[in-house]
Amino acid sequence: MYFYLPTKIYSERDCVKKYGAEWASLGRRALIVTGKSSARNGSLSDVTDALKEQGADYFVFDEIEENPSIELVMRVRDLGVREQADFVIGIGGGSPMDAAKAVALMIAQKDKGADFLYQKGEKASALPVVEVPTTCGTGSEATPYAILTIHEQRIKASLPHKVYPAYALVDGKYLMDLPRQILVNTAVDTLGHFIESYINAQATDFSHMLCEYGMGVWSSAKNVLIGASRTPEECDTLLFASTLAGMAISHTGTSLPHGLSYYFTYEKGVPHGKAVGYFLPGYLSMAGPLVRKKVLGLIGFPDMQYFSAFLHNLIGPMEADDELVTKAVKGIMANESKLRNVPYEVTEAMLYQICNMAY
Ligand SMILES: [Fe+2]
Incomplete structure (x- = not known):
């Protein structure tokens, strides 16, 4: 029997800002991955404020759809490589947080094609990931799983790769205006x-x-x-x-x-x-x-x-x-x-x- 969870979890009010000195110094340039409405609850501004305070640069991709597809992940990966991201921040529910893990994996494996996402038995590193949940369901901030939509097979499936977030920043205030x-x-x-x-x-x-x-x-x-x-x-x-x-x-x-x-x-x-x-x-x-x-x-x-x-x-x-x-x-x-x-x-x-x- 064992217990392994290498994610540092902060679960308290204003933890995004409070612990910015730790998580925002994971790299010099962050790719923020979120949905169109996932971050309209103060979470995005909390994250960007903390990054600015630490002198870290960032850019935002805010078009993560529900049940993100392999194609979308590859598009964001290309953006991340082009922009030289060295860590990834997922803000939102399961879709943006899972996408952030898959993107972090594929940026680190920048020479690999989309097939690599579902290749079993391959040990692969990923860029560090920070997750900020804004719904109360997925738990993705504390798991190594990323679930994507495979249109070719008309199904959703978990990647065989494990991408544990480096940090989970859990603040219930982002749920106050959730529909x-x-x-x-x-x-x-x-x-x-x-x-x-x-x-x-x-x-x-x-x-x-x-x-x-x-x-x-x-x-x-x-x-x-x-x-x-x-x-x-x-x-x-x-x-x-x-x-x-x-x-x-x-x-x-x-x-x-x-x-x-x-x-x-x-x-x-x-x-x-x-x-x-x-x-x-x-x-x-x-x-x-x-x-x-x-x-x-x-x-x-x-x-x-x-x-x-x-x-x-x-x-x-x-x-x-x-x-x-x-x-x-x-x-x-x-x-x-x-x-x-x-x-x-x-x-x-x-x-x-x-x-x-x-x-
Ligand atoms: Fe679930």
């Missing part, structure tokens, strides 16, 4: 990370510890998701839970709900957390009764019925699409990396049952 449905969807993603990490063949005492504590943290703020307002403290709590869940999956990876979700995100454009949420009741119901009871207790629900109703209220039912369900089920049955994480033998019938519980 309500993004807050909900990303918090459901966090719950998926906890449940899929807890019920996972790769789980250890370390990852269980993170999940058991983290599910309690998530539960303490879950009513914010059904309410109309939020306080800075509640935002801190949701973002803290997201980072803890990231730390947990950094050791175990995710499992069936994430694997199934990618098909619905690609083919129907369902937001990531919402698509993961469809399959959580089914995945939890497949666990043994003791584990199920324990998880339900940790996240604050008396039984499966309450849990399913809560989720249903937040994200609604999955739209029926038998053809897509069949494609997802067949895809998972051929996906060794997801099957490896399930602590029991998976059959097609089980996967159909998990999907049926989503309607």
